[in-house]
Amino acid sequence: MKIWIQKQQALIDFTLASLARRKLKxxxxxxxxxxxxxxxxxxxxxxxxxxHDAAAVLKNSPEVIVQRMVAGRHDLIPPGYLEKLGRIRxxxxxxxxxxxxxxxPVVKANYTLMVPMAEAPGAEKVADANIVVGAAVARERGLVxxxxxxxxxxxxxxxxxxxxxxLPHAAELVSADLILLSEADYRAFFEIPAGHYTDIALSxxxxxxxxxxxxxxxxxxxxxxxxxxxxxxxTYESIFNWREGIVLVLLSGSILAFAIFAWEKASGLSAxxxxxxxxxxxxxxxxxxxxxxxFWEGVLVSLTAFLLGYIAAYxxxxxxxxxxxxxxxxxxxxxxxxxxxxxVVDGFQIATLFFFTVFPYTVATIVPIWRxxxxxxxxxxxx
Amino acid sequence: xxxxxNIRKAYNQGHENEYWALDGIDLNIKEKQVTxxxxxxxxxxxxxxxxxxxxxxxxxxxxxxxxRDISGLPERFLTEERRSTFGFVxxxxxxxxxxxxRDNVMLPAYPVGGDWKKLHERAxxxxxxxxLGHRRDARVEWLSGGEQQRVAIARAMINxxxxxxxxxxxxxxxxxxxxxxxxxxxxxKEQGKxxxxxxxxxxxxxxxxxxxxxxxxxxxxxxAD
Numbered sequence: 001m002k003i004w005i006q007k008q009q010a011l012i013d014f015t016l017a018s019l020a021r022r023k024l025k026x027x028x029x030x031x032x033x034x035x036x037x038x039x040x041x042x043x044x045x046x047x048x049x050x051x052h053d054a055a056a057v058l059k060n061s062p063e064v065i066v067q068r069m070v071a072g073r074h075d076l077i078p079p080g081y082l083e084k085l086g087r088i089r090x091x092x093x094x095x096x097x098x099x100x101x102x103x104x105p106v107v108k109a110n111y112t113l114m115v116p117m118a119e120a121p122g123a124e125k126v127a128d129a130n131i132v133v134g135a136a137v138a139r140e141r142g143l144v145x146x147x148x149x150x151x152x153x154x155x156x157x158x159x160x161x162x163x164x165x166x167l168p169h170a171a172e173l174v175s176a177d178l179i180l181l182s183e184a185d186y187r188a189f190f191e192i193p194a195g196h197y198t199d200i201a202l203s204x205x206x207x208x209x210x211x212x213x214x215x216x217x218x219x220x221x222x223x224x225x226x227x228x229x230x231x232x233x234x235t236y237e238s239i240f241n242w243r244e245g246i247v248l249v250l251l252s253g254s255i256l257a258f259a260i261f262a263w264e265k266a267s268g269l270s271a272x273x274x275x276x277x278x279x280x281x282x283x284x285x286x287x288x289x290x291x292x293x294x295f296w297e298g299v300l301v302s303l304t305a306f307l308l309g310y311i312a313a314y315x316x317x318x319x320x321x322x323x324x325x326x327x328x329x330x331x332x333x334x335x336x337x338x339x340x341x342x343x344v345v346d347g348f349q350i351a352t353l354f355f356f357t358v359f360p361y362t363v364a365t366i367v368p369i370w371r372x373x374x375x376x377x378x379x380x381x382x383x
Numbered sequence: 384x385x386x387x388x389n390i391r392k393a394y395n396q397g398h399e400n401e402y403w404a405l406d407g408i409d410l411n412i413k414e415k416q417v418t419x420x421x422x423x424x425x426x427x428x429x430x431x432x433x434x435x436x437x438x439x440x441x442x443x444x445x446x447x448x449x450x451r452d453i454s455g456l457p458e459r460f461l462t463e464e465r466r467s468t469f470g471f472v473x474x475x476x477x478x479x480x481x482x483x484x485r486d487n488v489m490l491p492a493y494p495v496g497g498d499w500k501k502l503h504e505r506a507x508x509x510x511x512x513x514x515l516g517h518r519r520d521a522r523v524e525w526l527s528g529g530e531q532q533r534v535a536i537a538r539a540m541i542n543x544x545x546x547x548x549x550x551x552x553x554x555x556x557x558x559x560x561x562x563x564x565x566x567x568x569x570x571x572k573e574q575g576k577x578x579x580x581x582x583x584x585x586x587x588x589x590x591x592x593x594x595x596x597x598x599x600x601x602x603x604x605x606x607a608d
Binding site: 017272287 | 459465477478491
């Protein structure tokens with residue numbers, strides 16, 4: 001075992017010395033290779049962290065949301081609907097929700113105005129004529145607690161609010177454009193009469209019953225549609241997958257270019273390299289030793305590129321908020337949330353990336369050597 | 384030490400351009416002696432050297448190394464024999480460009496494994512003994528012809544072989560460097576190495592250090608002194 005290790009050590013040492021002979025060429029290759037791994041790993045890490053965060057946020061959202069439909073469009077829940085729902089077995093809690101969108105011409109952005117649920121954290125701060133704003137809203141309008149801000153409602157009336165608080169930065173992924181206000185203010189601002197709601201949130205104690213309850217809801221309120229939390233999660237999932245796909249398609253050109261470049265570099269054996277292999281064989285290297293040496297060359301280059309690229313991607317995504325891909329992967333908005341993603345490293349993902357970067361390069365390095373390595377050593381003698 | 388019996392070697396056998404480089408060579412090479420293979424270009428010197436040094440196999444005939452038949456050994460065992468028994472000094476030196484003199488010297492020892500530090504010390508010792516210690520970190524292409532040959536000799540000695548094979552060792556050297564080579568050869572002989580070389584340089588062939596001259600022509604032995 002000790003001899004084996006010493007032998008590998010010697011082969012690696014030779015490989016390094018050999019690589020150092022063409023410093024510029026190999027450094028260039030390493031740089032491009034690292035960049036490709038960096039781009040791929042950034043997309044993978046970013047989308048998986050977004051998915052993870054979105055799932056974590058939605059974990060606390062209601063199991064079912066009921067919306068009323070009129071002519072195929074979402075409409076207000078009229079009075080009496082809440083009471084009807086209460087009679088469905090398995091529903092633990094029901095609550096009418098009030099929310100809507102408001103376009104602020106000052107910053108040309110849409111806000112989500114919402115009445116907080118009764119037990120939601122911070123709900124007690126939303127007294128009449130007070131609002132709690134999301135971090136992006138506060139940033140865009142330069143708001144701090146205590147400031148006064150006015151919005152003109154869709155009917156033309158001016159409403160003034162005092163900023164009671166700014167929502168925590170940690171929740172920015174889902175609350176960047178949010179404005180929380182009291183029920184009375186909400187109804188006055190959007191002119192929605194008492195008893196009407198935007199939609200209804202239902203809590204279901206047993207997750208197994210969610211689908212059953214949804215079908216009961218459709219029967220009890222035929223003009224309504226139940227939206228399940230798992231469906232929302234699935235939608236998020238597919239949106240992120242789709243965006244990831246777009247970025248990967250955009251990247252595919254450069255990946256292909258690299259693949260051709262790497263293949264050419266790794267597989268093309270120059271006359272000089274062939275001569276060197278002949279010398280090594282003549283002075284006592286076995287075919288296997290030459291192959292091992294080339295194997296180490298492939299591994300050293302691709303593994304270094306993989307590690308550098310992956311670490312750079314990790315820092316890019318989790319320390320610099322994926323600045324390069326933000327606009328595509330995060331979606332299109334005026335108010336971009338600023339948030340730090342929770343670092344999520346998926347072993348399977350690393351393995352996939354490793355397999356598609358390190359493995360092909362290493363194989364491309366070894367295969368052409370095989371032919372050269374099995375040539376007769378006496379070729380060297382003849383010059 | 385090495386016994387050749389009826390060695391024949393054909394190139395392109397069975398083809399139109401079939402060519403017999405060696406045609407029935409019988410030869411005994413004694414231990415701790417310097418034997419020179421002599422003959423004009425195309426006489427089969429290099430082919431014979433390749434067969435003795437396990438770089439090639441004869442088409443027919445037997446090669447015995449210390450009474451052991453090695454002509455039929457598979458490639459793997461031939462490589463092992465080449466590595467442990469023989470050290471080669473090629474006509475064009477065949478050093479690997481871009482690597483330092485020391486790295487080149489250590490090359491044959493890499494597949495053996497062994498202690499890394501000791502290997503470095505051994506390589507440095509050999510370079511020192513050949514008065515090349517000060518050039519150990521220089522790339523080989525920066526060295527003069529004589530220096531390159533000494534690196535090639537050090538490389539041939541790194542695995543402490545019993546037999547040193549040198550193909551036309553003075554072909555690329557001027558008279559002064561050729562004499563220097565003969566001095567080194569003498570030193571190797573004193574160390575108890577068996578030396579086998581090809582040459583048609585009278586300076587080498589007529590030298591006192593050479594114990595035996597074997598003349599070849601058209602793949603056959605002409606005369607053995």
